Amino acid sequence: xxxxxxxxxxxxxxxxxxxxxxxxxxxxxxxxxxxxxxxxxxxxxxxxxxxxxxxxxxxxxxxxxxxxxxxxxxxxxxxxxxxxxxxxxxxxxxxxxxxxxxxxxxxxxxxxxxxxxxxxxxxxxxxxxxxxxxxxxxxxxxxxxxxxxxxxxxxxxxxxxxxxxxxxxxxxxxxxxxxxxxxxxxxxxxxxxxxxxxxxxxxxxxxxxxxxxxxxxxxxxxxxxxxxxxxxxxxxxxxxxxxxxxxxxxxxxxxxxxxxxxxxxxxxxxxxxxxxxxxxxxxxxxxxxxxxxxxxxxxxxxxxxxxxxxxxxxxxxxxxxxxxxxxxxxxxxxxxxxxxxxxxxxxxxxxxxxxxxxxxxxxxxxxxxxxxxxxxxxxxxxxxxxxxxxxxxxxxxxxxxxxxxxxxxxxxxxxxxxxxxxxxxxxxxxxxxxxxxxxxxxxxxxxxxxxxxxxxxxxxxxxx
Numbered sequence: 001x002x003x004x005x006x007x008x009x010x011x012x013x014x015x016x017x018x019x020x021x022x023x024x025x026x027x028x029x030x031x032x033x034x035x036x037x038x039x040x041x042x043x044x045x046x047x048x049x050x051x052x053x054x055x056x057x058x059x060x061x062x063x064x065x066x067x068x069x070x071x072x073x074x075x076x077x078x079x080x081x082x083x084x085x086x087x088x089x090x091x092x093x094x095x096x097x098x099x100x101x102x103x104x105x106x107x108x109x110x111x112x113x114x115x116x117x118x119x120x121x122x123x124x125x126x127x128x129x130x131x132x133x134x135x136x137x138x139x140x141x142x143x144x145x146x147x148x149x150x151x152x153x154x155x156x157x158x159x160x161x162x163x164x165x166x167x168x169x170x171x172x173x174x175x176x177x178x179x180x181x182x183x184x185x186x187x188x189x190x191x192x193x194x195x196x197x198x199x200x201x202x203x204x205x206x207x208x209x210x211x212x213x214x215x216x217x218x219x220x221x222x223x224x225x226x227x228x229x230x231x232x233x234x235x236x237x238x239x240x241x242x243x244x245x246x247x248x249x250x251x252x253x254x255x256x257x258x259x260x261x262x263x264x265x266x267x268x269x270x271x272x273x274x275x276x277x278x279x280x281x282x283x284x285x286x287x288x289x290x291x292x293x294x295x296x297x298x299x300x301x302x303x304x305x306x307x308x309x310x311x312x313x314x315x316x317x318x319x320x321x322x323x324x325x326x327x328x329x330x331x332x333x334x335x336x337x338x339x340x341x342x343x344x345x346x347x348x349x350x351x352x353x354x355x356x357x358x359x360x361x362x363x364x365x366x367x368x369x370x371x372x373x374x375x376x377x378x379x380x381x382x383x384x385x386x387x388x389x390x391x392x393x394x395x396x397x398x399x400x401x402x403x404x405x406x407x408x409x410x411x412x413x414x415x416x417x418x419x420x421x422x423x424x425x426x427x428x429x430x431x432x433x434x435x436x437x438x439x440x441x442x443x444x445x446x447x448x449x450x451x452x453x454x455x456x457x458x459x460x461x462x463x464x
Contacts, residue, residue: 054132054147058237059125061154061180061211066119069135069146073116079108081120082134089120102129127152127180127210151237154180154211157284159242161231161259163220170220172246174231177213181236185216190228190245193221225250239266261285262363273374277341281355283364285335289313290359292337294327298351307339307353324349346374 059065071077081089089106091113105123112119118135133148159176174185182204189198202216218229228247234240243262248255263284271277281294290312295304308319308327317329325341337357341349350372357364 054149056149056151058151058153059122059129061126061152062124064121064123065125065150066121067133067135067148067150069118069120069137069148071116071118071137071144073114074139075114076139077113077118078138079113079118080136080138081106082136083131088133091118122150125152152180153235153237154178155238156183156233156235156240156242159231159233159244159261161229161244161246163246163257164217170222171217172220172229172231173215173217174233174244175213175215176233176242178207178211179214179235180211182212183214183236184234185214186232186234187216187218188230188232189221190230197221224248240264258361260361260363262365264365264367266367266369268369268371270371270373271344273346273372274343277344277370277372279339279341279353279355279368279370281337281339281357281364281366283335283337283357283362285359285362285364287312287335287357287359287362290357290362292327292332293356293358294325294337294339295354295356296351297354304354310337341370344370344372346372 055068057065057067067081069079069081079089079091080087083102088102089108091108091110102122107121107123108118109121118137120133120135122129130150130152133150135146135148137144156176156179159174161172161174164171164173174187176183185200185202187198187200198218200216200218202214205213205215207213214233216231220229221227226247226249228245230243230245233242233244241264243264245260247258247260249258250256267280269277269279283290292308292310292312294307294309296307297304305320307321307325308317310317310327310329310332312333315329317327319326323342325339327337327339331338337355339353339355350370353368353370355364355366355368
């Protein structure tokens, strides 16, 4: 006779079967999905009820500036302007004292207020006026707020380059003054010089008005002919670059110095189709003999086409865009070479316009990206802009929710593993191995009683 051993757990009802574990896992994952959906729904509600994004403006030093604010007028609104929670203006006048720095320099048009325009006029702007402003419009229980971030800039009007000997040795000095904020200064040479040999010393000092004076010095390299020192100064806010160079040439043991100045600025203009448009071009210097060239480039892949040219010496104007563009010859002599586009069209006149004024040792270049939109294209552009500004946060929310879900699933899997280990330990602790001998001729039928072999009772052990 041979026996078939069977091992039966003593407490089968306490074990978590694989099917139950899978069902438990699916339940927890469904709960995770519901939690993520709730997070996404809350995000959509918050975004739909979100406030208007901050408006950023840049005001010029010592000039007047308008901080925009608009609302739907119904009559009887109260308007307050704040700067860092301090009242700077209120309408009607309240008992709150305005900020001392802005007192007497703020005003608002009551006529425009009746039309829903609560913009604030700030006179004689200075660096101390920059910051975040809040416009608050109240009527009854209704309240609307908008924010304006104001920057102040004092443009670079000139850059000087000279050779000095004040430090006991010869230096090339590049300087500018009355600038805000502090600009960036870089040096280069032609032919190029290794950067470890160019060790400029730059000093930036502020005056009592908060404007900066910048002075950068570079040791003069001796024994070089046809060598140029190039000083480049970039403004921090606007796309303006000054490039000043000093070239030394030795002729018959005599060093000749030649200075040149160039100015580059970049701007963008948006305009409606069919509305005359003026593209500004004003040189920062007054030049007697110069040439002017206006060009147009449809795309970066196209070659620029000449719009018009002007020679101050002969006073001859050549206009290739007659009937479509013009430059006023009377204002050119005063340094204003602005181009006027007549009845611009969306497809034909959208592109980059470049103004180049070249004179003796001076060069001014202005590039302006012009976007002429038709009503249909403008509507599409605004819809895309609103959609992009509303949904920019969706990828971030999705990434965060995926991370949360992944962490949740990892936790579930770890919990499942812990449960399996706990069940195995409990099964080992609470089970007895019972060896049952079944005769070959006997079949174990359902419902039959299993008894231990009386001759092998000593083999029944408690397994721990």
